[in-house]
Amino acid sequence: MSVLVYTESENGSFKKTAFEVVSYAKAIATELGTTLTAVSINADNTSELGVYGADKVLEITNDSLANFDAQGYADAISQAAASQDASVVVLSQTANAKFMAPLVAVNLEAGYVSNVVALPQSTSPFKIKHSVYTNKAFSLTQINTPVKIIGLGKNAYGLHENAADALSEPFSPTLQQSNTKVISVDKATDKVTIADAEVVVSAGRGLKGPENWGMIEEMATILGAATACSKPVSDMGWRSHGEHVGQTGKPVAASLYIAIGISGAIQHLAGINSSKVKVVINTDPEAPFFKAADYGIIGDAFEIVPQLNEKLKAFKAQNA
Amino acid sequence: MKILVCISHVPDTTSKINFTDNDTKFDINGVNFVINPNDEFGLTRAMWFKEKQGASVHVINVGGPQTEPTLRKALAIGADEAIRIDTPATDGYSVALQLAHVAKEGAYDLIIGGRESIDYNGGMVPGMVAKIIGANFINTCISLEVEDTKVTAIREIDGGKETLQTTLPLVIGGQKGLVEESDLRIPNMRGIMQARSKPLHVKPAMEQSPRSEATTYEKPAPRGAVKLVDTVDQLIDLLHNEAKVL
Numbered sequence: 356m357s358v359l360v361y362t363e364s365e366n367g368s369f370k371k372t373a374f375e376v377v378s379y380a381k382a383i384a385t386e387l388g389t390t391l392t393a394v395s396i397n398a399d400n401t402s403e404l405g406v407y408g409a410d411k412v413l414e415i416t417n418d419s420l421a422n423f424d425a426q427g428y429a430d431a432i433s434q435a436a437a438s439q440d441a442s443v444v445v446l447s448q449t450a451n452a453k454f455m456a457p458l459v460a461v462n463l464e465a466g467y468v469s470n471v472v473a474l475p476q477s478t479s480p481f482k483i484k485h486s487v488y489t490n491k492a493f494s495l496t497q498i499n500t501p502v503k504i505i506g507l508g509k510n511a512y513g514l515h516e517n518a519a520d521a522l523s524e525p526f527s528p529t530l531q532q533s534n535t536k537v538i539s540v541d542k543a544t545d546k547v548t549i550a551d552a553e554v555v556v557s558a559g560r561g562l563k564g565p566e567n568w569g570m571i572e573e574m575a576t577i578l579g580a581a582t583a584c585s586k587p588v589s590d591m592g593w594r595s596h597g598e599h600v601g602q603t604g605k606p607v608a609a610s611l612y613i614a615i616g617i618s619g620a621i622q623h624l625a626g627i628n629s630s631k632v633k634v635v636i637n638t639d640p641e642a643p644f645f646k647a648a649d650y651g652i653i654g655d656a657f658e659i660v661p662q663l664n665e666k667l668k669a670f671k672a673q674n675a
Numbered sequence: 676m677k678i679l680v681c682i683s684h685v686p687d688t689t690s691k692i693n694f695t696d697n698d699t700k701f702d703i704n705g706v707n708f709v710i711n712p713n714d715e716f717g718l719t720r721a722m723w724f725k726e727k728q729g730a731s732v733h734v735i736n737v738g739g740p741q742t743e744p745t746l747r748k749a750l751a752i753g754a755d756e757a758i759r760i761d762t763p764a765t766d767g768y769s770v771a772l773q774l775a776h777v778a779k780e781g782a783y784d785l786i787i788g789g790r791e792s793i794d795y796n797g798g799m800v801p802g803m804v805a806k807i808i809g810a811n812f813i814n815t816c817i818s819l820e821v822e823d824t825k826v827t828a829i830r831e832i833d834g835g836k837e838t839l840q841t842t843l844p845l846v847i848g849g850q851k852g853l854v855e856e857s858d859l860r861i862p863n864m865r866g867i868m869q870a871r872s873k874p875l876h877v878k879p880a881m882e883q884s885p886r887s888e889a890t891t892y893e894k895p896a897p898r899g900a901v902k903l904v905d906t907v908d909q910l911i912d913l914l915h916n917e918a919k920v921l
Contacts, residue, residue: 423832425802425812450833454814457802460768466886467767469798482890487795491692494795494889534811535841540832548834554920578921590856596817597831602688602793603712603851611920622688628895632918634910635901650913651901663907670911670921 358384358391359441360409361432363449364398370551371514372447374407378515379507380445381408382474387443391519394435394526396420396428405521407514413438413526420530422537423451429458431528436463436502438526444504449550456506466498469506472629489602490628508629509550509608549600552581555609555630557600559585561616561637561656565593570660571615577667583607585617601626616656619644636660676730676821676843679783680718681774681800682749683711683764683792684742694892701794701892710745713789717849719858720819721787722753728821731755733781737764737773743875750870751862757873762880766887767795771803776881779808784824784843790815790850798848805846813839817852 360380362373377393384391393409395401397420401412413435420427432455436444444459446452448470460467471485472493480497483505487494549555556575562568568582575582582598589599600607602622612630616637617623624647627633635648638655645651652659686692686701687709693702710718724730734749735758736742746757760773778786788801798814805812811826817836818829824843829836831852862870904910914921 425814429806450815450831453798454802454830457767457771457799458806458812460799461803461806467797467799468887470796487889487892488686488692489793489796491894492694493893493895495891495893496887496889498887499884500886535813535839538827538838538840540835540837542832542835542837546834550833596852597835599851611914611918625688632914632920634914645901645903647898648901649898649918650910651903652905652907652910653903659907663910666907666911670915674915674921 356387356442357389357439358387358443358445359436359439360391360393360445361452362393362395362398362404363447363452364395367397367399369398369400369403370449372449372509373404374514375509375512376445376447376507377404377407377409378517379474379512380443381517381519382515383443383445386475386478392439392441393521394432396431401523402521405519406516408517408519409521410519412521412523414523415526415528417528417530419533424533424535425455425458426535427530427533429455429462430530433459433462434528435526442502444502446504446506448506448508452506456504460504463502463504464500465502465504466500467504467506468496468498470508471505472508472511474512486629489625490606491625510610510629510631511608547575547579547581549581549583549598549605549607552609554578554580554611554613555583555607556580556613556615557583557585557617558588558615559617560587568594570664573664574613574660574667577664577671585623586620614644614648615660617644618642619647676724676728676785677781677783678721678724678730678732678785678787679778679781680714680721680732680734680749680754681786681788682714682718682734682736682745683789683794684708684736684738684745685711685792685794688712688793692894698891698893708745710749711789711792713791713793713850715859716851716853717787717789717847718749718752718754719860720849720853722860723854724821725753733758733783735760735774735777737762737770737880739763746875747870748862750873750875751866752860753866755873757875759875759877760880761877766885767797767799768803768886769883771800771807772883773880774800775804775807777878778804784845785821786810786844786846788846788848790848801846801848808844810844810846811841812846813841814848816847816849819847819853
């Protein structure tokens with residue numbers, strides 16, 4: 356018996372979520388009195404995983420996994436889990452992890468619970484809390500299978516240092532030829548993604564038109580934040596669908612979510628519910644967003660945002 | 676091309692979420708159920724394949740009789756036939772197993788599901804169906820073209836998109852982008868009348884035991900009142916010193 360965690364990397368470097376899932380998986384391994392094995396695919400510096408508690412790292416280096424391929428990645432991770440006799444497999448909830456998790460679950464005949472928000476409440480029976488109804492509620496779910504797969508929501512646990520050896524071992528999975536080929540990837544490399552961002556600056560119809568997004572982009576640059584928008588804004592084509600936050604768009608689990616000129620429809624609020632601190636700037640004191648936010652300014656975005664940008668710039672310069 | 680669209684019967688996005696029976700059951704009181712939005716984008720794309728490429732479109736749901744109005748709505752939108760697997764939808768794997776059985780038996784070429792249902796947000800059923808029947812799988816699919824058995828699809832990735840080529844049989848987890856919001860169809864009177872006479876097959880479920888089960892539910896703790904500030908200086912101070920997020 357052991358705990359296995361998949362640690363996602365991009366261009367060889369681990370993503371921050373990789374350290375979070377290692378921190379979390381280590382806590383489960385400790386609870387179960389067993390060791391934690393991480394599995395990495397084409398990643399450098401696997402010793403970094405030792406900081407957060409990986410006892411062992413199975414390093415997969417394979418050119419055919421250079422592009423993400425759900426089938427290939429799922430098979431590789433499933434074989435790694437089987438080789439370690441893993442009873443718990445921990446994944447993140449990035450787009451790629453969500454893509455392959457159900458395939459891993461079928462491979463390992465495992466029960467899979469996604470959007471997990473806490474450590475297991477008990478390990479026998481295995482009960483774990485996860486968000487449902489798009490963050491409007493939580494379910495305490497019991498997993499009945501010998502192997503359990505946990506999809507840990509972003510920022511649900513945080514980073515916890517816990518030094519371990521991270522002994523590296525090569526691992527060579529047996530892979531089938533993939534039927535799915537990546538033709539092209541269209542990704543802005545100079546922008547923070549909503550999935551990775553600690554801070555998200557989001558704007559709505561209150562901005563009156565796409566030409567007014569300059570100040571939003573500027574705030575995002577100052578804060579190292581991702582930009583996002585409300586559903587009407589993406590439906591009107593002011594911003595791309597990829598920025599739409601809410602029940603049918605993207606969920607946001609950021610440390611800080613700043614909503615500018617967004618009234619706060621229930622579907623939008625559900626989508627951002629797992630963000631820690633919410634700030635709203637809106638002219639309408641009756642806007643529902645004020646009931647869901649931690650801090651608010653009642654006022655015109657066109658006056659407040661430029662002021663805020665100036666002050667934030669000064670603040671960042673002082674606290675750099 | 677034979678298309679099977681998997682339809683989840685879910686509370687509409689404006690629903691207030693409450694629980695009954697000591698927080699073990701979802702409270703359906705006053706809740707309006709709809710086609711899961713992610714599935715509806717897929718269903719609408721399936722209508723395009725029907726009208727432009729002569730595809731046949733069947734819709735399927737795993738659930739009790741109360742889900743039939745949702746299936747009838749899918750028929751009114753234009754699906755040819757509906758199937759209801761007569762068992763409560765429990766865990767994702769159990770649902771996937773039921774769907775996979777029908778998908779295999781019916782030799783469907785394209786199985787369209789949603790990225791996730793907006794009730795349980797499991798995000799696992801389409802992938803599991805694909806794996807069980809040995810079909811290709813594309814998740815968070817925002818564009819889908821099929822020529823013979825060749826498929827070109829675009830999927831949303833974190834921070835961008837990726838264009839993929841694959842082949843039928845294929846399962847997708849779809850979402851907005853497959854069609855636009857403005858392409859969604861409201862059933863007209865003719866569609867609703869026709870839907871009444873379209874076949875809705877009720878099939879018995881295969882036996883299986885759930886891999887996981889919800890025990891209790893809870894709602895997030897109520898939050899404190901918003902702190903309103905007058906100046907941006909106050910805001911920055913609070914975010915830095917109190918919330919500690921700057």
